[in-house]
Amino acid sequence: MTEIDKNFMTTYAKVATHDGDDEPIQIWAKDSDSYGGVGTDKLGIWGSVVAVDFDLCVADGACVDACPVDVFDWIDTPNHPASDKKAIGVREPDCIVCRACEEVCPVDAILITDPADIGSGPTDSATETTDKEETPAGAVIETQPVVASEDTSLFFKKPNKWLTAAKKVLAKEDLPTTGIEKAKTMFKDLRKMTLNALPRGKNYIALVDNEKCIGCTQCVYFCNFASIDMISWDLKARTSQFESKKALILEDTCTGCTLCAFACPVEAITMEARV
Amino acid sequence: MSRTKPYSRTIPHPLFERLIVEDAMNEEKETWKPERPHEYGYFPGCVDFMDVEVKFTHLNKGDADHASIAAASIKLLNYADIDPLILDMNIFKCSGHDQLWQGQLEVFDALKEHNMRRLKESGIKIITCSCAECYRTFAVDYDLPGTLGIKVEHITQTLQGRGLKFKAPEGVTVAYHDPCRLGRMMGEYEAPRELIQLVDGATMVELENNKERALCCGVSSMMYCNDATKAVRRKRLDQGTDAGIDLMLGGCPKCYMHMQCMLNEERMNPDEGHHHDYEMMDLMQFLVACLEEEN
Numbered sequence: 326m327t328e329i330d331k332n333f334m335t336t337y338a339k340v341a342t343h344d345g346d347d348e349p350i351q352i353w354a355k356d357s358d359s360y361g362g363v364g365t366d367k368l369g370i371w372g373s374v375v376a377v378d379f380d381l382c383v384a385d386g387a388c389v390d391a392c393p394v395d396v397f398d399w400i401d402t403p404n405h406p407a408s409d410k411k412a413i414g415v416r417e418p419d420c421i422v423c424r425a426c427e428e429v430c431p432v433d434a435i436l437i438t439d440p441a442d443i444g445s446g447p448t449d450s451a452t453e454t455t456d457k458e459e460t461p462a463g464a465v466i467e468t469q470p471v472v473a474s475e476d477t478s479l480f481f482k483k484p485n486k487w488l489t490a491a492k493k494v495l496a497k498e499d500l501p502t503t504g505i506e507k508a509k510t511m512f513k514d515l516r517k518m519t520l521n522a523l524p525r526g527k528n529y530i531a532l533v534d535n536e537k538c539i540g541c542t543q544c545v546y547f548c549n550f551a552s553i554d555m556i557s558w559d560l561k562a563r564t565s566q567f568e569s570k571k572a573l574i575l576e577d578t579c580t581g582c583t584l585c586a587f588a589c590p591v592e593a594i595t596m597e598a599r600v
Numbered sequence: 601m602s603r604t605k606p607y608s609r610t611i612p613h614p615l616f617e618r619l620i621v622e623d624a625m626n627e628e629k630e631t632w633k634p635e636r637p638h639e640y641g642y643f644p645g646c647v648d649f650m651d652v653e654v655k656f657t658h659l660n661k662g663d664a665d666h667a668s669i670a671a672a673s674i675k676l677l678n679y680a681d682i683d684p685l686i687l688d689m690n691i692f693k694c695s696g697h698d699q700l701w702q703g704q705l706e707v708f709d710a711l712k713e714h715n716m717r718r719l720k721e722s723g724i725k726i727i728t729c730s731c732a733e734c735y736r737t738f739a740v741d742y743d744l745p746g747t748l749g750i751k752v753e754h755i756t757q758t759l760q761g762r763g764l765k766f767k768a769p770e771g772v773t774v775a776y777h778d779p780c781r782l783g784r785m786m787g788e789y790e791a792p793r794e795l796i797q798l799v800d801g802a803t804m805v806e807l808e809n810n811k812e813r814a815l816c817c818g819v820s821s822m823m824y825c826n827d828a829t830k831a832v833r834r835k836r837l838d839q840g841t842d843a844g845i846d847l848m849l850g851g852c853p854k855c856y857m858h859m860q861c862m863l864n865e866e867r868m869n870p871d872e873g874h875h876h877d878y879e880m881m882d883l884m885q886f887l888v889a890c891l892e893e894e895n
Contacts, residue, residue, distance in 0.1 A: 504689025
């Protein structure tokens with residue numbers, strides 16, 4: 326497996342907790358045998374909202390740098406083959422779900438789940454302690470990934486059964502890859518560069534320069550919070566700016582994550598301190 | 601970064617195109633040799649870069665998956681008893697089609713120089729592409745038959761006439777959307793249609809505008825997507841609804857990307873009242889989905 330299991334909340338069992346700054350961090354593993362505790366080579370997934378697969382984590386530190394609200398800290402994990410320290414989401418309740426860490430992780434070891442989605446999923450809330458009986462080891466649970474957008478109108482999804490059928494056929498064979506690793510690394514490096522170059526966090530807000538904005542809507546697609554609207558300014562002519570619509574950042578929901586600035590092809594978005 | 605250059609002011613490059621430009625400018629000097637000689641080479645194009653882009657942009661919420669076009673092509677080539685050399689993006693670079701048509705000639709030249717050198721080293725006789733744009737670029741702009749003596753084929757031409765058999769899991773009405781590069785530019789209309797006719801259980805209908813009069817997906821060379829190009833695309837999708845199809849099949853990952861994007865956008869904003877109740881797919885993905893029953 327090369328990335329964190331997207332369905333870990335349904336297919337993994339809760340095996341232990343670890344102290345966080347405010348709330349305990351849930352530790353998940355496939356079953357109790359695949360968790361050995363700190364100091365062994367079987368660590369499982371740590372955290373629910375901010376889930377880090379410790380068996381994949383290579384302590385690259387990209388997530389620690391990327392996080393605008395300082396959720397991560399280091400924990401020593403001697404004797405683990407991948408790395409002897411891991412990034413742990415000790416301040417998990419602070420997470421603003423900007424997914425910056427998810428995007429920069431070189432080994433795809435992080436999965437962020439919106440706290441609102443966890444309650445609606447088949448498992449109990451992440452903030453509750455493990456008073457519920459654990460999932461029996463080895464039980465096969467067939468469920469859909471916990472994605473809240475499934476039933477909201479924002480991202481209406483219609484499953485394409487033909488594509489599913491094609492993927493099923495393709496999954497049977499180990500076909501050679503065609504360069505996904507290179508593409509991922511390049512994207513992540515670029516994203517890291519943007520993150521390092523811009524101020525970010527709760528105290529910052531993205532600002533659109535209407536003179537530069539060409540109304541291409543790329544930022545709208547990139548925003549994780551549906552925090553960008555395209556506003557018509559009733560411009561008479563379609564000038565060099567092409568479109569009469571311009572992006573507008575919604576102040577209330579902008580988390581200062583810099584994704585829109587990263588996406589903007591004309592550098593029209595800057596990060597400004599909130600007043 | 602390419603976006604500080606003056607031409608980038610007028611073309612909003614998606615992130616993956618910026619990365620391709622960056623990749624083009626990294627000169628690689630070391631030589632490469634395939635493990636064993638191959639007659640066929642398969643060039644996947646930039647599908648993986650598109651995939652990472654749609655992952656970032658949330659378009660994957662509508663399960664767009666471009667890499668499966670490449671995987672499907674490899675699978676089908678194997679099914680046709682062809683063992684292709686995978687000319688993947690770790691060794692090759694983007695064919696440079698978009699950069700050429702956007703006027704970034706120095707980027708195109710850098711990409712072409714790299715790819716020509718790699719193609720010479722690869723020792724293949726025939727190159728096949730699942731992307732209509734790569735096909736045109738290799739055949740015309742690189743002039744591979746003239747310069748290196750490598751025959752250039754679109755994957756539909758490679759698979760054509762090899763006695764392949766497919767069976768659709770259920771009855772389905774499909775229409776073929778002619779990509780501009782494969783159709784009007786290279787004059788290939790029949791090979792993809794013949795492949796569709798091999799599928800038992802699939803009924804092929806023609807859209808109102810087809811073959812040389814086919815409508816465009818609207819975003820040629822990733823130049824710019826705006827209200828006007830979206831109007832072209834919507835008109836094309838409306839023709840699909842009129843023809844009563846279940847699936848629209850394309851021969852180019854870019855057609856798939858743009859149509860899929862439009863369908864997703866419509867489904868994200870259902871109150872705007874535009875709705876097309878069918879899916880866009882690449883022909884290769886469809887054929888692979890029809891492989892199961894036959895074997």
